[in-house]
Amino acid sequence: MIVRPWTLSRLRPVSPTHGGRAVEPGTVLAARVDRWSRARPLLVDGLLAGVMWLVFGVSSLLGGLPGLVVGTLTVLPLALRRRWPAALLVWSAAIFVVQLVVLPIPLPANIGQAFVIYTVAAHVPSLLVRWSALGAGLAGSLVAGFRWSTEPDRTRNALVIAAFLALSAGLIWLIGNIVRGRETNLRALSEAYARLDENTRQRERFLAQQERVAAAREIHDIVAHSLTVVIVQADGAEYAAGHAQPWDRAQARTVLATIARTARTALTEVRGVIDVLRDPESADDPDGPPVGLTDLGQLVAAVRSAGLPVEVHVDPAAFDRTPAAVGFVVLRVVRESLTNVLKHAGAHAVARVAVERTPRAVEVSVEDDGVGHPVCGPAGTAGHGLDGMRERLRAVDGTLTAGPRPDGGFGVRATIPLAVRGGRR
Structure with a gap:
């Protein structure tokens, strides 16, 4: 009988839909345009500055040649607005002061100052620089209001113009700060997703390592038990063939049958482990087939056939409504312990x-x-049988006590709780 040794954890892929709804094509297009523009800020800002010069810079000719020069010096530097926003703020303020001195009228290119305020508020992390941009905008609005005001009610017109410009500058600055906060949140989310992705990969690597360890432990148990039985039978047959008189053919047939049966069982169980590794879906049943007295009896019979007398005392209710994971661990503990008895007792x-x-x-x-030999390998190093039992019991919150007995021999005692975590084996 083959009992699948463990259940693999699977990470389910996230659905490409958002909240159960398909993503709109327009949203995908907007996201692509946004990614494209973020990847090429100089190109996008250069195109923006060129278009603004054609629309607002050239139209600043209404102020004559000085208007064209001031408009050009105001608009074209916007091509570098995201690379050097603080320097652009100083430059724009200086050009605006020159405009107020040279020209008594506003120019269409003055929209460039609004872009500068927005850029500083949206892309400069320094709070001092951002507040400086707002202060420069408000101060420029007040001075421009009086510079561009006309008669007959000059003061009233100046205050109206200054209030309008100041309100516009404040709103633009506020929008820039909102965008900067959004960008900050997006970066934080991106970093969080990157950490989550790395944690997910680490978890996958950890689970893969656990699966390899579980497979190695299972194959070790199968091979160690089966080869021990085969070696004992082969040694007995070799001795009988050399010393028994006459040679008992029936006994030889029994020995060979035991060896063949043990080898076939081991091969089938190893293939089962490999099948689980190749097809993880086949191990997704957390309960699995039940393990009972029949399985324990077959195991003890195989050990007895190897020549080891085994006395068995089993509570009839030991496997009654017992989780399959618990029964599986019981079977493995008995098998590994009897294998050690064959090898070392x-x-x-x-x-x-x-x-x-x-x-x-x-x-x-x-x-x-x-x-009562210590359980050791060929070179005197500690074997892996007890370690494997401890790992298997630790997976189900069980405990293991093993060591030489006071009156000779070796003893193994295991306690397996009936409440197994998730029924995992």
Whole structure:
């Protein structure tokens, strides 16, 4: 029997619709134009300055040649308005002062001062510079009101003109600040999305690493158990072939059948793990097939066929309405523990398996009366069996206690809570 070892977490792609509604084609076009213009600020500002000169600069000829010169010097520098907004503010104020001295009338090119105020308010982060732009606009409005006022009611006309210009400058400055706040919010959102995207990629890498570790642990459990059974059977057969008189063909057939059955089972389970890696959708069932007494009995029978006596004491209710994840962990703990007994307990050892159910957990105990070797690999390094059991139990909030017994042998005790987080295995 194959039990899928884990459930893969999947990140679902975000729908391209906004709020369940399809994006309007006009909105997409506007977004493309906005991105294009932001990517080419000098080109856009140069085109704007050229068009404004053709419309407002040339029409400033109504002030004569001085009007054309002042209009040109006011409008054409707008091509650099987003590159050097503060310097443009100083330049525009100086040209406006020259205009007030040379010409007694307003010019169409004076609309350039409005663009300068807007640009400074929208694109300069310094609060002092932005307030300076507003102050220059209000001061220029007051002076221009008196400069451009006419008789008979000169003072009244000057105040009306100054109030109109000041109100216009204030509104333009306010709009620029609103746009700057919007841009600041968009940049903050863009940075937040970038961090979220990076966190998402890190989470995907972490999940992929978890999946690789889970697959490696599962394959280790399968191969270690199966090869241990095969080695024990092969060693026994080799000894019997060399020393038993006469050679028992029936016994040899049993040994070979056990080896073949164990190898086929291991191959099938490894293929199951690989299939899950290739097709994650096949592991999306959080519950999976139930694990019960039959599976435990088959496992114990396979170990007994390898020559290890195993005493089993199982609470009949141990697997009754038990989550599949809990039953799976119980099965894996018993299998890994018995594999360690086969590998390290020595000859003539007897293993005892006990599975009991409490109101809140299933408790598993696997002990042997062998020589009690530490669980080590070929080079004397610690093996991965106990670490794998601990990781598997940690995933379901379980605990593991393992070590030599006072009267000899080795013991493993695991506690698996019945309330598994999300039923994940």
